[in-house]
Amino acid sequence: MATNGSLDGKTRDAPGKTPAGIPESGAAARLLLDPRAASTSSHGTQTPGRPPIDTMPDTMPAQFASEPPTAASPAADGLLSALRKKSSPMMPPFMVSAPGKVIVYGEHAVVHGKAAIAAAISLRSYLHVSFLSKSNRTVKLRFPDIHMEHTWDIDDLPWDSFSKPGKKKYYYDLVTSLDPDLVLAIQPFIDEVSPKAPDSIRKIHHASACSFLYLFLSLASRRTPPCVYTLRSTIPIGAGLGSSASISVCLSAAMLMQIRALSGPHQDQPPQECELNIERINRWAFVGEMCIHGNPSGVDNTVSSGGKAVLFQRRDYDKPPLVIPLRSFPELPLLLVNTRQSRSTATEVAKVANLRNVHPALTENILNAIGMVTESAHKLLTSPGFDPTSHAALKHLGELVTINHGLLVSLGVSHPKLERIREIIDHTGIGWTKLTGAGGGGCAITILKPQPPQQTNGHTSINSHTSSPHIHDSSSDDSDASSEVDCAASIISTSTKLKYKILDSLEVKLANEGFEKFETTLAGDGVGILWPAVLHNGNEEEGGEEIDQEKFLNAAGTTGIERLVGVASSRRKNDREVREGWKFWRPWEVPEP
């Protein structure tokens, strides 16, 4: 694998030329072709009338070139314009995106050496990277979701600490622990972030800043072009959906892109090369996760980088985990409900450890049973005759969800709010529900049955083919609609937007009780790239819509983000169809010979 790959997997052109394979339409692409455009572009912050550093002639002494004189008089202006050379084009802005995840089977048991299955979801983080003129020697983070904004002077950062012999790491290195000396070196730069914010907020800001700075100082260099990283996410934070991993994946991918350590993604890329790029991003995302989490298992960043689903097992904490990609995992529509109940993963994990001390044999049996749930799902998903469109297969997977939840309840990691959500959803009969992640709050997931239930005689039944059932508020009666499912349709959804009207009524009911509902899809793409940040959205004749920082920041809420830059095509005919421009490494899609 070439270590100096290009975005399209071909040989990279000399700096200043248009890299092969990059669309030559759109303002961003024009920038690359027309150096004059750089000084008037909205990407840069060059002040009119003042020469950017790279307009100095080649013969200019180096120290002069890095300290341009200010034009104080018309004579000085004249002299400067005589000395000017054409600007080199600035890099156009680009974007990366990475998904959140859910644990489908096996949480908690995974802490005790059993396997778990986790899958990517269609909620995602989006990172926009734009470039400043070289005279502006800063790097800026704009993280509006957590109300954080901070600028560092690139030249002040502790580059020497990160480049000392024995400390320097390269993009291809495997880093499995944070270096305490390097953490110490960046601490003063983290401390200057949001010094006046309340402790709880400052902690969140510092975690993100730590993740960014550690990666930036490890992967970039003091000659790195000044830039702005703007991040927005549709993943609720701290709800067990891997929001931290998804931002670490975005940062890792963006920085590896900037130093040209990635190749592709492109359609003809061999699967091994796709995997190598994903692995490279994942390794550094794990480093970012360590900055936020301390001691993460690695499952979240692995799923967020590679997408789809994985079987994950860590028998020995001193060894790397077993990670088996589950290529056949179906893209199921998934209902996700956030309790909005904050929880601590550490507390829930400690509860189980405590139960194991008090009732060793019983707890061991429950953990073993959870391990068997995961095993059963894995066996089905990898069996030679597995048919992802089979109703029996969906029923099998669904029943395992229900069993897994019951076992988690007996471990004591559910919460009255999670039980309430399960009760409300069970009464509609629309699917199989379990808590996901650590429990004690956080989210519940429901794998939806393919046919919506029908209301008959005031009760919800579920074996009809009607398309517009109404939900019966049966929370006070004993009907158990989920017991008689008719899996009469394909288990592959044809759209992320779930069609069941029943979900709308459910949304109201859940919202009335303070819960938040998301409709998402399981097992989607991992990290994606939009280079340059130009989307077509059906207006090809104008060269596409360039996504600049302000546009991205002004997108209103989750819907606005998805509408502006979301990876899902609004005209998609199937789940794999993405919006034109976004590209993904999909090692499971073997290219035609």
Ligand SMILES: Nc1ncnc2c1ncn2[C@@H]1O[C@H](COP(=O)(O)OP(=O)(O)OP(=O)(O)O)[C@@H](O)[C@H]1O
């Ligand atoms: N949209 C975002 N913008 C900036 N920082 C974010 C964003 N989302 C997550 N983070 C960072 O990740 C941290 C959240 O990590 P935490 O582990 O608490 O939640 P999670 O990753 O959503 O849940 P889990 O790890 O249990 O799946 C935040 O404190 C913040 O530092």
Ligand SMILES: C[C@@](O)(CCO)CC(=O)[O-]
């Ligand atoms: C509870 C747990 O199994 C899942 C948390 O998302 C903890 C872990 O795997 O680190």
